[in-house]
Amino acid sequence: MISDKVGLTNPLNGAQPAPLISVSNLTKRFKDFTAVNKVSLQVSEGEIFGLLGPNGAGKSTIIKMICTLLKPTEGTITIGGADVIADPHLVRSSIGIVFQDTSLDSGLTAQENLEFHCMMYHIPRPERASRISSVLQLMDLTEFKDRIVKTYSGGMRRRLEIARGLLHEPRLLILDEPTVGLDPQTRSYIWEYVNQLREQHHTSIFMTTHYMEEAENCDRIAIIDKGVIVALDTPEGLKKMVGGDHIELTTRNNAHLIELLSRRYQIQAAERDGKVVFEAQDAEHFVPRLMLEASQLPEPILIEMMHVRRPTLEDVFLKLTGRVIREEEGAKDQRRLTLRQRGRL
Secondary structure, X not given: OOOOOOOOOOHHHOOOOOEEEEEEEXXXXXXXXXXXXXEEEEEEOOOEEEEEOOOOOOHHHHHHHHOXXXXXXXXXXXXXXXEOOOOHHHHHHHEEEXXXXXXXXXXXXXXXXXXXXXXXXXXXXXHHHHHHHHHHHHOOOHHHOOOEXXXXXXXXXXXXXXXXXXXXXXXXXXXXXXXXXXXXXXXXXXXXXXXXXXXXHOOEEEEEEOOHHHHOOOOEEEEEEOOEEEEEEOHHHHHHOOOOEEEEEEEOOHXXXXXXXXXXXXXXXXXXXXXXXXXXXXXXXXXXXXXHHHHOOOOOOOEEEEEEEOOOHHXXXXXXXXXXXXXXXXXXXXXXXXXXXXXXO
């Protein structure tokens, strides 16, 4: 069964965990093209770390270098202290990986795919049955273990690939666009399993994605664009770079409210299309206080309509790069979903 890695620290409990991945000045050039440019980052034990960016940003190139499939042009990568260039076999034994496109043998059953993986990783024969049983149960696939994989849905194949990646009990699970081409409900289910991995087995997760809502599941996110990391922080920390919550209010005396916001709270508001528009931190606490004070003035201000929008990672990406993640990402995902539904991917 998957062992509990006793002593590893979950980054959410406030303690300082030890770095598992250390990347320093990582660069990859293909002739005159620089795909990855001086990337540095660290990932802690038990952390879910996300690399967020559009297709072509360099995410998969970084994944391939971490997995020892591609040699860096410059820089260093260590996994648990082992250098990916000097000790590639040690690194490979410490990681599990799920690539963007399925690499399962669709003509075999789930059980047979997992047995083959056990042989590839030299898992002792006496341990194979219990490990296979454990990962199948974890991914909720036990009742489907004897079905041919080509009959699986896209979500089931993804879960089986994650199960396969866990067989050799890696300290680190790498997920390259783990839910690409899957419908929103299935993406949600995959994330339930990923969070369960971290909570129950302290497995570190390093993932890439271009789904903004998916990146919210990460403890920390590095935003990458054109091979360069432009920001690295928690999801909430990144959103604070954009500013406060965006608030729109409608009253019968907008000028009076704008004056109150400036005088009492030092907030610069403006009137647009008949609405008072401004930004404020922690809107869910600020707005009730503002409404109470406005209603108690000698000339009460009654707020008739209110709309609050919190900053999103899309806003962060737009602020940092001047553009949104391109619409073609969604089109590519839809093509992948269609192919999976037709059994071609």
